[in-house]
Amino acid sequence: MRSVSIIGxxxxxxGEHWEKSxxxxxxxxxxxxxxxxxxxxxxxxxxxxxxMASGRFIGQEHIGALxxxxxxxNPIPSVRLEAACASGGVALRNAYLAVASGMYDIVxxxxxxxxxxVSTEDxxxxxxxxxxxxxxxxxxxxxxxxxxxLARAHMEEFGTTEEQMAAVAVKNHKNAVxxxxxxxxxxITIEDVMKSGYVASPLxxxxxxxxxxxxxxxxxxSSDVAKKVCENPVEILxxxxxxxxxxxxxxxxLTELDATKxxxxxAYERTGLKAKDIxxxxxxDCFTINExxxxxxxxxxxxxxxxxxxxxxxxxxxxxxxxxxxGGLKAKGxxxxxxxxxxxxxxxxxxxxxxxxxQVKDAEYGLTHNVGGSGAxxxxxxxxxxxx
Amino acid sequence: MRSVSIIGxxxxxxGEHWEKSxxxxxxxxxxxxxxxxxxxxxxxxxxxxxxMASGRFIGQEHIGALxxxxxxxNPIPSVRLEAACASGGVALRNAYLAVASGMYDIVxxxxxxxxxxVSTEDxxxxxxxxxxxxxxxxxxxxxxxxxxxLARAHMEEFGTTEEQMAAVAVKNHKNAVxxxxxxxxxxITIEDVMKSGYVASPLxxxxxxxxxxxxxxxxxxSSDVAKKVCENPVEILxxxxxxxxxxxxxxxxLTELDATKxxxxxAYERTGLKAKDIxxxxxxDCFTINExxxxxxxxxxxxxxxxxxxxxxxxxxxxxxxxxxxGGLKAKGxxxxxxxxxxxxxxxxxxxxxxxxxQVKDAEYGLTHNVGGSGAxxxxxxxxxxxx
Numbered sequence: 001m002r003s004v005s006i007i008g009x010x011x012x013x014x015g016e017h018w019e020k021s022x023x024x025x026x027x028x029x030x031x032x033x034x035x036x037x038x039x040x041x042x043x044x045x046x047x048x049x050x051x052m053a054s055g056r057f058i059g060q061e062h063i064g065a066l067x068x069x070x071x072x073x074n075p076i077p078s079v080r081l082e083a084a085c086a087s088g089g090v091a092l093r094n095a096y097l098a099v100a101s102g103m104y105d106i107v108x109x110x111x112x113x114x115x116x117x118v119s120t121e122d123x124x125x126x127x128x129x130x131x132x133x134x135x136x137x138x139x140x141x142x143x144x145x146x147x148x149x150l151a152r153a154h155m156e157e158f159g160t161t162e163e164q165m166a167a168v169a170v171k172n173h174k175n176a177v178x179x180x181x182x183x184x185x186x187x188i189t190i191e192d193v194m195k196s197g198y199v200a201s202p203l204x205x206x207x208x209x210x211x212x213x214x215x216x217x218x219x220x221x222s223s224d225v226a227k228k229v230c231e232n233p234v235e236i237l238x239x240x241x242x243x244x245x246x247x248x249x250x251x252x253x254l255t256e257l258d259a260t261k262x263x264x265x266x267a268y269e270r271t272g273l274k275a276k277d278i279x280x281x282x283x284x285d286c287f288t289i290n291e292x293x294x295x296x297x298x299x300x301x302x303x304x305x306x307x308x309x310x311x312x313x314x315x316x317x318x319x320x321x322x323x324x325x326x327g328g329l330k331a332k333g334x335x336x337x338x339x340x341x342x343x344x345x346x347x348x349x350x351x352x353x354x355x356x357x358x359q360v361k362d363a364e365y366g367l368t369h370n371v372g373g374s375g376a377x378x379x380x381x382x383x384x385x386x387x388x
Numbered sequence: 389m390r391s392v393s394i395i396g397x398x399x400x401x402x403g404e405h406w407e408k409s410x411x412x413x414x415x416x417x418x419x420x421x422x423x424x425x426x427x428x429x430x431x432x433x434x435x436x437x438x439x440m441a442s443g444r445f446i447g448q449e450h451i452g453a454l455x456x457x458x459x460x461x462n463p464i465p466s467v468r469l470e471a472a473c474a475s476g477g478v479a480l481r482n483a484y485l486a487v488a489s490g491m492y493d494i495v496x497x498x499x500x501x502x503x504x505x506v507s508t509e510d511x512x513x514x515x516x517x518x519x520x521x522x523x524x525x526x527x528x529x530x531x532x533x534x535x536x537x538l539a540r541a542h543m544e545e546f547g548t549t550e551e552q553m554a555a556v557a558v559k560n561h562k563n564a565v566x567x568x569x570x571x572x573x574x575x576i577t578i579e580d581v582m583k584s585g586y587v588a589s590p591l592x593x594x595x596x597x598x599x600x601x602x603x604x605x606x607x608x609x610s611s612d613v614a615k616k617v618c619e620n621p622v623e624i625l626x627x628x629x630x631x632x633x634x635x636x637x638x639x640x641x642l643t644e645l646d647a648t649k650x651x652x653x654x655a656y657e658r659t660g661l662k663a664k665d666i667x668x669x670x671x672x673d674c675f676t677i678n679e680x681x682x683x684x685x686x687x688x689x690x691x692x693x694x695x696x697x698x699x700x701x702x703x704x705x706x707x708x709x710x711x712x713x714x715g716g717l718k719a720k721g722x723x724x725x726x727x728x729x730x731x732x733x734x735x736x737x738x739x740x741x742x743x744x745x746x747q748v749k750d751a752e753y754g755l756t757h758n759v760g761g762s763g764a765x766x767x768x769x770x771x772x773x774x775x776x
Binding site: 001021023052053054055056058059060061062063064065066068069073074075076077078079080081082083084090093094097098100101102103125126128129130131132133134137138240241242243244245246247250258259262372373376377 | 389409411435440441442443444446447448449450451452453454456457461462463464465466467468469470471472478481482485486488489490491513514516517518519520521522525526628629630631632633634635638646647650760761764765
């Protein structure tokens with residue numbers, strides 16, 4: 001397999017885009033990414049798109065072809081990948097494999113979701129499709145209720161507190177202030193989170209990532225090509241993915257996501273790195289509890305210590321291991337199909353020293369962690385600047 | 389890139405499976421394929437699933453993880469690919485790339501759709517998502533109406549007749565009689581087709597493929613591994629894909645599908661083969677006109693000659709180039725996400741000499757052709773028995 005690098009990125013602002021359609025969002029991000037890479041459209045050989053539930057959100061399938069069409073890139077092959085909220089992550093991973101195989105030299109990856117075209121109720125139903133509808137949503141468990149079960153289990157087993165979960169939201173909102181692409185660029189306090197209404201106890205409104213419209217795109221290339229066309233490519237050292245049962249009821253444990261653990265173990269093995277070598281991480285904080293689970297499952301902290309770690313500032317910018325410098329899903333926003341690609345963009349910017357006020361100093365290795373549903377899919381990537 | 393071969397296949401019967409769920413169908417096909425390949429579940433390293441509109445048909449996304457879960461194959465990576473009615477074809481192609489890259493040695497590919505859980509109206513809306521909803525379905529053009537436009541253009545330009553289109557249906561029904569997996573195992577006549585009601589003039593009910601439930605699965609492996617574990621592997625010599633504009637209104641021509649032409653050109657270039665070298669083909673006859681377009685665009689007949697060719701029996705079993713020996717989408721059935729994988733299974737069976745009464749004699753090279761929507765995606769594969 002050949003080495004693969006990111007050579008360009010494009011991102012729309014995340015938020016409620018009443019004035020922009022699905023196709024306008026993906027075109028905006030895609031064109032930016034192509035321009036940023038400094039390649040011509042004609043050099044792009046294939047497209048990998050990620051979208052979770054476009055059929056339910058906008059009544060449109062055939063998203064791969066739509067993206068190629070919007071970018072004027074016909075007749076190159078273009079597909080959509082879906083793995084619920086990890087759709088962007090699996091799109092990037094399969095693009096990576098296609099370049100690594102030698103099939104293509106330069107490929108575009110897009111992630112997109114337009115979630116505000118339907119009612120909150122319909123959006124809730126669509127998002128429930130990330131879990132096991134037959135044993136969960138259809139039986140009355142909303143998607144937030146699934147993570148509430150994980151949160152409750154963690155509280156019971158390790159004494160994690162609602163205030164510790166709130167600290168995740170507070171940190172990520174603080175980071176988002178410095179991210180011009182974020183949905184919520186304002187600080188909140190622990191008290192704000194604690195006073196917000198319960199969505200599914202113990203998770204409150206401000207523990208939850210929002211409904212978001214947005215798109216993200218990156219251009220990737222074989223590292224040989226990347227060195228020729230790009231000033232500062234960022235190499236994807238590993239892209240690993242794992243699965244777990246869709247239904248929470250079939251899991252061995254409710255205080256860890258096995259798919260995360262399997263994927264990161266493979267990523268560490270492939271790179272020869274350890275958790276302590278990672279300088280920053282973008283993790284899947286769809287609900288605050290999931291950032292706590294992730295920082296433990298990725299090996300940054302011992303199991304059960306994630307709540308205390310965020311409370312002590314260990315995951316803040318300038319802390320031991322900065323997590324979600326972008327603002328994370330909580331404050332940057334979570335257009336489900338775009339999230340995995342947007343995480344890669346934050347890593348790309350950080351490793352190029354282009355993250356402005358949220359820059360992690362001397363960052364050498366970055367990690368991204370994208371989860372589908374309540375953990376039935378996890379994708380973990382590790383990146384560094386490409387050595388010339 | 390490494391050579392890749394099919395080493396096992398599993399197929400459910402196609403039809404209205406009131407007694408079987410989406411997840412039961414995929415489990416049935418998947419387990420059959422694993423048994424047929426003679427490998428253990430533990431040897432499978434990744435899963436690529438194809439499904440078009442599971443969100444609309446069964447309210448479930450996250451299909452990759454669902455398949456891994458149903459087959460007891462966690463924690464291996466599993467993704468869903470979507471390219472409308474070419475979802476199965478793109479799933480197989482990306483699995484092929486993942487093995488060709490050296491990332492995996494043995495991978496499972498599944499295609500599935502459960503279309504009968506919703507009303508015909510809702511199914512029509514879901515299928516409309518294969519075209520450009522904004523400029524087509526939302527403006528009143530149903531999905532059959534799009535192919536009706538292509539049919540009308542072909543009739544105008546080349547004098548193709550409704551009887552010639554009917555001959556496609558008659559041939560495919562005849563082939564399906566000998567396919568125990570087919571939805572409609574009964575012969576029909578030209579008169580039957582001509583007397584059936586118009587769905588979208590000039591296309592009549594018996595010009596249209598049906599609403600179908602079903603699943604198909606294959607196990608693929610690097611050819612080195614295939615030689616060791618399998619008696620008669622079938623090599624995938626090429627798997628090529630192309631895209632075109634989603635909306636018919638943006639196409640240069642309505643009498644050809646450019647994506648088919650681009651994909652097959654690449655497939656012929658990669659293999660050094662020509663159309664005349666192909667011994668049989670499974671093509672995407674979602675509507676009878678599309679088989680006529682396909683036999684021309686794939687190079688079997690000159691543009692405009694496809695209607696006459698089928699009328700003269702050139703595409704019948706025993707003819708010049710047997711097309712859709714399985715019964716095709718028309719008579720075998722068209723569970724949209726499964727179709728591309730089921731086509732590969734027919735090629736696999738034909739090349740192993742296992743097609744029983746529909747066997748093409750001395751078949752050396754087979755071709756499959758899977759189309760998404762009204763032609764915005766096309767996937768063309770070429771196969772032969774793996775030389776030992």
